[in-house]
Amino acid sequence: MSNRMHLAQRIQDLQPSAIRELLKHSKMPGVISLAGGIPSADLFDKEGLALATQSVVESRFNDAFQYGLTEGNSALREQLVGLCRQRGIETQSDRLLITSGSQQALDLLIRALADEGDVFVVERPTYLATLQILGLTGATVKSVGSDEHGMIVDELEELLQTTRIKCVYVVPTFGNPSGTTLSGERREKLVRLAAEHSFMIIEDDPYGEIAFTDRREKPLLQVATGMGCEEHVAYTSTFSKILAPGLRVGWIILPEWMKQKVAIIKQATDLHANAFAQSLVSAYLSLDRLAPQIALIRDAYQQKCLRLSQLLTEELGEHLTFNQPEGGMFLWATFREARDTTAWLQRTLEKGVVYVPGEFFFSDNPDRRTLRFSYATATDEQLVEAVSRLKAAL
Amino acid sequence: MSNRMHLAQRIQDLQPSAIRELLKHSKMPGVISLAGGIPSADLFDKEGLALATQSVVESRFNDAFQYGLTEGNSALREQLVGLCRQRGIETQSDRLLITSGSQQALDLLIRALADEGDVFVVERPTYLATLQILGLTGATVKSVGSDEHGMIVDELEELLQTTRIKCVYVVPTFGNPSGTTLSGERREKLVRLAAEHSFMIIEDDPYGEIAFTDRREKPLLQVATGMGCEEHVAYTSTFSKILAPGLRVGWIILPEWMKQKVAIIKQATDLHANAFAQSLVSAYLSLDRLAPQIALIRDAYQQKCLRLSQLLTEELGEHLTFNQPEGGMFLWATFREARDTTAWLQRTLEKGVVYVPGEFFFSDNPDRRTLRFSYATATDEQLVEAVSRLKAAL
Numbered sequence: 001m002s003n004r005m006h007l008a009q010r011i012q013d014l015q016p017s018a019i020r021e022l023l024k025h026s027k028m029p030g031v032i033s034l035a036g037g038i039p040s041a042d043l044f045d046k047e048g049l050a051l052a053t054q055s056v057v058e059s060r061f062n063d064a065f066q067y068g069l070t071e072g073n074s075a076l077r078e079q080l081v082g083l084c085r086q087r088g089i090e091t092q093s094d095r096l097l098i099t100s101g102s103q104q105a106l107d108l109l110i111r112a113l114a115d116e117g118d119v120f121v122v123e124r125p126t127y128l129a130t131l132q133i134l135g136l137t138g139a140t141v142k143s144v145g146s147d148e149h150g151m152i153v154d155e156l157e158e159l160l161q162t163t164r165i166k167c168v169y170v171v172p173t174f175g176n177p178s179g180t181t182l183s184g185e186r187r188e189k190l191v192r193l194a195a196e197h198s199f200m201i202i203e204d205d206p207y208g209e210i211a212f213t214d215r216r217e218k219p220l221l222q223v224a225t226g227m228g229c230e231e232h233v234a235y236t237s238t239f240s241k242i243l244a245p246g247l248r249v250g251w252i253i254l255p256e257w258m259k260q261k262v263a264i265i266k267q268a269t270d271l272h273a274n275a276f277a278q279s280l281v282s283a284y285l286s287l288d289r290l291a292p293q294i295a296l297i298r299d300a301y302q303q304k305c306l307r308l309s310q311l312l313t314e315e316l317g318e319h320l321t322f323n324q325p326e327g328g329m330f331l332w333a334t335f336r337e338a339r340d341t342t343a344w345l346q347r348t349l350e351k352g353v354v355y356v357p358g359e360f361f362f363s364d365n366p367d368r369r370t371l372r373f374s375y376a377t378a379t380d381e382q383l384v385e386a387v388s389r390l391k392a393a394l
Numbered sequence: 395m396s397n398r399m400h401l402a403q404r405i406q407d408l409q410p411s412a413i414r415e416l417l418k419h420s421k422m423p424g425v426i427s428l429a430g431g432i433p434s435a436d437l438f439d440k441e442g443l444a445l446a447t448q449s450v451v452e453s454r455f456n457d458a459f460q461y462g463l464t465e466g467n468s469a470l471r472e473q474l475v476g477l478c479r480q481r482g483i484e485t486q487s488d489r490l491l492i493t494s495g496s497q498q499a500l501d502l503l504i505r506a507l508a509d510e511g512d513v514f515v516v517e518r519p520t521y522l523a524t525l526q527i528l529g530l531t532g533a534t535v536k537s538v539g540s541d542e543h544g545m546i547v548d549e550l551e552e553l554l555q556t557t558r559i560k561c562v563y564v565v566p567t568f569g570n571p572s573g574t575t576l577s578g579e580r581r582e583k584l585v586r587l588a589a590e591h592s593f594m595i596i597e598d599d600p601y602g603e604i605a606f607t608d609r610r611e612k613p614l615l616q617v618a619t620g621m622g623c624e625e626h627v628a629y630t631s632t633f634s635k636i637l638a639p640g641l642r643v644g645w646i647i648l649p650e651w652m653k654q655k656v657a658i659i660k661q662a663t664d665l666h667a668n669a670f671a672q673s674l675v676s677a678y679l680s681l682d683r684l685a686p687q688i689a690l691i692r693d694a695y696q697q698k699c700l701r702l703s704q705l706l707t708e709e710l711g712e713h714l715t716f717n718q719p720e721g722g723m724f725l726w727a728t729f730r731e732a733r734d735t736t737a738w739l740q741r742t743l744e745k746g747v748v749y750v751p752g753e754f755f756f757s758d759n760p761d762r763r764t765l766r767f768s769y770a771t772a773t774d775e776q777l778v779e780a781v782s783r784l785k786a787a788l
């Protein structure tokens with residue numbers, strides 16, 4: 001119990017970086033973590049990753065160990081053109097830049113776009129690490145609300161009446177932390193506003209493939225291409241949630257006008273993404289195992305999501321409300337009663353269960369009754385026990 | 395020849411980023427490159443790297459593929475404490491942060507230190523990618539001269555009379571591009587000035603192990619520790635030149651007061667360095683092959699360096715002067731006569747040989763008669779042919 005108390009102590013002065021510290025401790029013996037956005041290692045394609053690794057050593061040795069191109073491994077970029085096509089996005093390999101995960105994609109894009117005083121707009125709530133990146137720049141962050149259909153684009157339109165906006169950051173599909181998906185109508189309106197008011201959209205899509213239904217919305221980049229204004233969207237995605245996060249391989253599709261600037265920043269930042277990992281992902285894609293692997297993850301996460309939803313409804317339905325996610329890794333809940341979830345975390349930790357308090361996903365006006373659960377790593381037994389512990393902490 | 399002419403065309407508007415473009419083309423058929431600071435792939439320890447890779451898949455699978463700690467793989471950090479001890483540096487693993495190569499180390503350190511208008515001091519000449527990073531910040535760059543004993547610290551002392559300095563960046567051992575090593579006396583004076591005037595030193599040490607003689611100068615961090623002012627030095631090094639650059643594994647030893655700030659920036663930048671590559675390097679170090687591998691590189695580069703020096707003296711001695719490097723990968727030469735080496739590059743490229751023109755290594759007051767040769771990748775025959783082509787281009 002002393003470890004837990006130590007951690008509990010630290011939660012008293014919880015800051016976003018302390019949240020990550022918390023995630024580090026999520027494997028603490030006895031504590032069930034519904035906190036981190038961490039994929040389940042049990043689902044990793046061990047055989048496929050081992051085969052791909054072997055293929056790198058045997059037939060891609062120099063690509064893997066020598067310096068590479070700043071934009072990334074050429075074979076991988078060609079393969080990604082095909083993968084993006086399956087998502088509805090038509091692009092060319094020279095528009096792609098391989099990054100060290102989508103976290104770096106966001107850092108590069110924001111550094112390329114943000115000048116002192118520029119206004120960046122995020123959803124309320126939004127991905128907290130993006131708020132961290134924005135905090136390191138001189139940009140001004142404004143937010144618009146969201147509901148079960150994602151960002152409320154009408155609010156953005158209203159903001160545009162008074163404010164010149166440089167960029168809108170959005171996770172449109174199975175959002176983090178909200179779990180919601182931006183509706184087709186709002187997607188079209190968002191892109192139209194970008195063209196009319198000359199702002200950029202950063203479309204962050206790490207979870208789009210992890211869909212529990214057949215319903216799919218078009219990526220914003222596809223919508224923009226259809227409307228002839230694709231220069232207003234930078235699309236980013238990653239292999240972290242569908243293959244393995246330790247590889248740190250993500251990518252950006254850049255509008256023509258941003259290519260050179262982002263490449264220069266990438267060069268200065270770390271020359272190029274890990275050559276070995278890029279070769280490994282390229283070799284893996286050649287094995288044609290990604291589609292069945294995604295299907296496996298999708299089914300497993302859907303089961304876990306349904307289970308957690310059911311348990312929360314049954315055990316905590318009087319206290320908590322939430323939207324049923326249609327994909328991704330997160331369930332976003334709100335207390336019906338007044339309750340500060342940051343303060344409550346200390347009590348749930350004493351009972352042996354952790355989540356991420358909602359306030360850290362807000363750039364302003366936090367709703368302190370909110371919290372984010374991730375269902376990706378817990379087993380069925382752990383989900384049952386976790387909800388029971390949450391109930392005991394009320 | 396059309397490829398060469400195309401490249402020659404582009405050299406007319408050569409900028410630092412175009413220099414990297416040039417390096418991309420250094421494998422163009424028929425062109426001998428003495429340009430890039432690229433290690434020789436012929437010297438890679440293929441067997442050792444294959445064994446280490448196998449060991450990662452067999453016994454470090456989750457460490458390699460799952461998310462890791464921002465500061466880096468714990469086992470690797472422990473091993474690096476031992477490796478640093480062999481270099482004369484006593485440290486603890488919690489002072490180490492693993493980076494995506496030393497390029498990222500420099501980016502993180504500069505972002506952590508540089509506020510608008512802060513003065514950073516570099517050598518004249520200095521590593522050009524550091525100038526690129528500094529160019530992305532709001533920092534002011536000033537320079538001090540260097541000679542065969544490295545940075546002229548007396549010039550720095552003079553500058554300190556009139557200027558408040560935030561940080562001095564230096565490659566003290568087998569410098570890039572100069573090939574020179576800062577003398578012991580100057581090291582002590584530099585550290586003393588840092589303590590007296592409260593500035594930071596970034597000690598960039600990618601080449602220190604590639605020594606052609608037994609003469610060694612103490613790392614600045616060791617000197618500072620001896621003088622009780624280690625909080626004024628951040629030391630960075632990398633496996634790029636002694637193992638394999640494609641792995642993008644470097645590290646920083648941070649003073650206590652910088653640890654948290656650098657970790658927060660690292661998190662926002664890319665969460666953590668590539669987990670697979672960190673596991674691979676850790677596995678490699680466990681094989682006890684690094685020391686013989688470094689000995690192999692050292693011998694090979696020494697042979698190449700001696701050969702290039704001899705050829706330059708014999709064939710171009712009337713035109714070029716240079717200091718004999720005692721280690722590293724670079725030979726820095728200066729024309730005796732007036733000659734702009736950027737303009738000359740176009741002619742040498744037509745003859746089929748490239749180098750990096752000296753002006754790009756200067757933050758100001760470039761000496762356009764200078765140029766940098768790398769001898770690391772060329773074979774003996776290529777060195778002979780390259781010098782003959784240079785002569786023909788005079």
